[in-house]
Amino acid sequence: MISYLKGEVIQVQQNPPRVVVLTASGVGYTVTLPVFVEEALQPYEGQELGLHIYYSVSERQPMPTLVGFEEAGDRDFFEQFVQVEGIGPARAASALTMPVPTLAYAIETEDLVTLTLMPGIGQRGAHKIIATLKGKVSESASRPIETAAHRARVPDTRADVVAVLVNLGYRNNEAVTMVDDAIRRDPELIEDPQALLRDVFRNHPATPAVTQ
Incomplete structure (x- = not known):
């Protein structure tokens, strides 16, 4: 079992979630970085990284899965989250x-x-x-x-809230209209995604239409 890796990044895959190949003691390890970790580290080839590792292998998934974190506490939370x-x-x-x-x-x-x-x-x-x-x-x-x-990068609040609404069943154009209406009512909502989403729900309590 692997709990910590420290070495050089020799490859960075661009598709999210970001995957890096880290060499340690001459061995290359493929490590997935959760979004908030990747945004903080901004990994690049040649970078030296030390990562606390979540390690998983099973009969259904015989190839080991390695997920990396800056903080051991974040790794411990991930173990509970999965x-x-x-x-x-x-x-x-x-x-x-x-x-x-x-x-x-x-x-x-x-x-x-x-x-x-x-x-x-x-x-x-x-x-x-x-x-x-x-x-x-x-x-x-x-x-x-x-x-x-x-x-970590401050998220695009408008896009994030639109994505939540689409995930809940609203059509994309409906979600965009609802979010933009809320921002027009109170421009300061753009600074707080939770408040923005609450305002949308408060003013549009109806169940979303089923996407055709």
Whole structure:
């Protein structure tokens, strides 16, 4: 089992979630970086990296999966996160766009708005996450947001909220109109995706139409 790797990046694959090949002691390791880690590190060939590793292998997935983190606490949260039904390592790596303390706090406070901002999760997935992990991630929720979190790119709030609405069943043009209407009502909402999404739901409570 591999718990930590330190070495040189010799290859960076461009498709998200970002995958890097890291050489350590003459051996190359393929490591997936969750979105928030990749955005903080901005990996490039020749870069020296030290990563805490989530390692997984199973009968269904005999090829080892390695996922890298700057902080051991983030790796520990990831190990809990992938226990949620329907969320494996690949999906989890793509979904983790926000700092771990932010997500853990959202779980402990049952903040569905924040959890549905994760790509590919939706309301059903958010409910599963809370049902599985509430009461188990309080330590992660109480950690200060540091290192990767501080350096992570501020998300495109408008695009993120539109993506959440589309994921919930709204047509893209409907979602864009609803979000733009909310921003016109209160331009400061663009600074807070949670507040923006709440405003959209408050002014458009109807169930989304089924996409044809």
